[in-house]
Amino acid sequence: MTRIIVVDDHPVVAEGWSRVTRHLSDCEIVYTATPLRAFQVSREKPPDLLVVDLSFGDERLAGIKYISRLRLHDRRVPVLVFSMHRSAVLVREAFRAGANGFVNKDASPEDISTAFTTVLAGGRYLAPDMATRLAFLDLSTPGEPAPAALTAREVEVLSLIATGKSYREIAQISCVSYKTVLNIGHALRTKLSANSLPDLVVKAVEFFEPR
CATH class of the missing domain: 1.10.10.10 (Winged helix-like DNA-binding domain superfamily/Winged helix DNA-binding domain)
Known part of the structure; x- marks a missing residue:
């Protein structure tokens, strides 16, 4: 059975992932509202994929911190960041922390499904538009913040x-x-x-x- 742990403080997100994974005949979605709970659930039974939000309440970088700590003892499990944030800097930090993919919550169902299947299979995923923004991240316009x-x-x-x-x-x-x-x-x-x-x-x- 494919075990997916969704780490997000919005329960409706877990319901959405149930629809995304319906093409998998044998899939279990486990919802956790906090990174701490995700650590506990992962220890009980390791997942095949972690879907992680970036922000939890006022903790703007809780998701990135969670991924960094996770990678200290587990380099194997694929991590897909699922967030509303579009800052290329935050995307960069998520990948530096150890994420395998990043997809926006407002992406099309097809793109979300592609991100899911790609990362689950061991690949890396980033939408073309965000990949372009990331590639040009270090090119600042004179007079503008960098x-x-x-x-x-x-x-x-x-x-x-x-x-x-x-x-x-x-x-x-x-x-x-x-x-x-x-x-x-x-x-x-x-x-x-x-x-x-x-x-x-x-x-x-x-x-x-x-x-």
């Missing part, structure tokens, strides 16, 4: 800024010094052309808004 230059740590701090966390709170959560977060904040303001901290907060929220 989000491609963001490091993984900067993306993490930006995600926490987007939730309204102060620099001191971010330092505690990330287990780094306040000075380190302050320096990262200055770097983010430069890279995202933010004129002030409030402006950076606005840009952070916009960065993580599905688009």
Whole structure:
């Protein structure tokens, strides 16, 4: 039996994957609402495929963190990210964390099915339009912000800024010094052309808004 674990905080998503996998005669869909629960369920019985969202509530990068931790002890199981996010930077970070494929939740049923079957078979998947955006990620227009230059740590701090966390709170959560977060904040303001901290907060929220 093909065992699929869907890690998403929206139950309707699991129902959708049941329709996507109906062509498989022997398939089991297991729904988990949190990455922590996914770890527990995976240990009980390893899946043949993990379908993972990126954001869980205010945890904008919870899915990417989950994939990174998963890859520390399991390099085998295929991981397909299923998200509303369209940021090429987040797609890049998902693949760097260890994802095998990425498909948007608003993609056509045919594209979602293709992503599913490709990753389940051991391949890699990225829609052509997103692949193009990823390929041109490092080519910035003069005078425009260059989000491609963001490091993984900067993306993490930006995600926490987007939730309204102060620099001191971010330092505690990330287990780094306040000075380190302050320096990262200055770097983010430069890279995202933010004129002030409030402006950076606005840009952070916009960065993580599905688009």
